[in-house]
Amino acid sequence: MPELPEVEITGRGISPFLLHQIIIGTVIRQQQLRVAIPSELNQLCVGKEIKAITRRAKYLLLQLSEGYLLNHLGMSGHLRIVSQDLAPGKHDHLDFLLNNGHTLRYNDPRRFGLWLYIEKSPEHHPLLAHLGPEPLSEAFNSAYLLNRAQQKNQNIKAFIMRNDIVVGVGNIYATESLFFAGIHPQTPAGKLNQYDFDKLVPIIKQVLQQAIDAGGTTLRDFYAADGKPGYFVNQLQVYGRKNLPCFQCGTSIQTIMLGGRSSAFCPNCQPIAHATSR
DNA sequence: CTCAGATCCTGTGCGC
DNA sequence: TGCGCACAGGATCTGA
Numbered sequence A: 001m002p003e004l005p006e007v008e009i010t011g012r013g014i015s016p017f018l019l020h021q022i023i024i025g026t027v028i029r030q031q032q033l034r035v036a037i038p039s040e041l042n043q044l045c046v047g048k049e050i051k052a053i054t055r056r057a058k059y060l061l062l063q064l065s066e067g068y069l070l071n072h073l074g075m076s077g078h079l080r081i082v083s084q085d086l087a088p089g090k091h092d093h094l095d096f097l098l099n100n101g102h103t104l105r106y107n108d109p110r111r112f113g114l115w116l117y118i119e120k121s122p123e124h125h126p127l128l129a130h131l132g133p134e135p136l137s138e139a140f141n142s143a144y145l146l147n148r149a150q151q152k153n154q155n156i157k158a159f160i161m162r163n164d165i166v167v168g169v170g171n172i173y174a175t176e177s178l179f180f181a182g183i184h185p186q187t188p189a190g191k192l193n194q195y196d197f198d199k200l201v202p203i204i205k206q207v208l209q210q211a212i213d214a215g216g217t218t219l220r221d222f223y224a225a226d227g228k229p230g231y232f233v234n235q236l237q238v239y240g241r242k243n244l245p246c247f248q249c250g251t252s253i254q255t256i257m258l259g260g261r262s263s264a265f266c267p268n269c270q271p272i273a274h275a276t277s278r
Numbered sequence B: 001c002t003c004a005g006a007t008c009c010t011g012t013g014c015g016c
Numbered sequence C: 001t002g003c004g005c006a007c008a009g010g011a012t013c014t015g016a
Helices: A004-018 A041-045 A142-149 A156-160 A171-181 A194-213
Strands: A023-028 A050-056 A059-064 A068-072 A078-083 A092-098 A102-107 A114-118 A254-258 A261-265
Touching (some): A004 A059, A004 A078, A023 A041, A142 A156, A156 A194
Antiparallel strands (some): A092 A102, A254 A261
């Protein structure tokens, strides 16, 4: 489900229901996620107020009156606000009961997500300590990316999906950004020059921001807290369009596997690096 | 160090 | 209709 825009939309959607509420109970129905939910979650949470909800990379961080809850939605996780008496469905692994009568319910069919309790300084937690800059921040700029790409043989698509380079850029938005930048996804990162990164970096920011503005991308099962799907799916240029004509030139969209991920591109609009003026 | 591939898990969609 | 296979929005680990 989630890349950065979807996590951002999720956080914004649930915040009004959670802020300043007290957690009065938790229900664990399936403890085994990517990392097991702490067995003592209930005593760690109950009686504490949710003071703030922030996002770092694709993580959501709930600041409690004491300590933090760290969540990652993995590949298939969702958060919804439900009424306390709504019967749980399949893969509803975890509930947080709030004193306003609402329940924060976590559903995750593939169980690649996680929920952790952190006592203090979450930025120093091993999962967060080595993350690259936020893509929408000033720290992520073309000079930075050019510098990190020096001598790198790794293909540019896998490179921008690395969390130690820049966070929050997943398969959809990496694919879409490279299309708009006219860069073949297989191009070695170190072969791109300043001109390329001056183009690519603002495009990544723009694609992510437009996706946030559109409420994210709903491929199958992403819905915001208010039930709305993400309309960015209607703006996808190449992702999920294998063998369909490119909107720009009509050429058939192709796919290759890079870093184990399907990568769609237009062979005409995104020529192999050596065939261009680079 | 760098990079490709396997891996965790369940659901869906396709070809036969 | 049913079966087997490929693939799916992520991130980590292994090993070449």
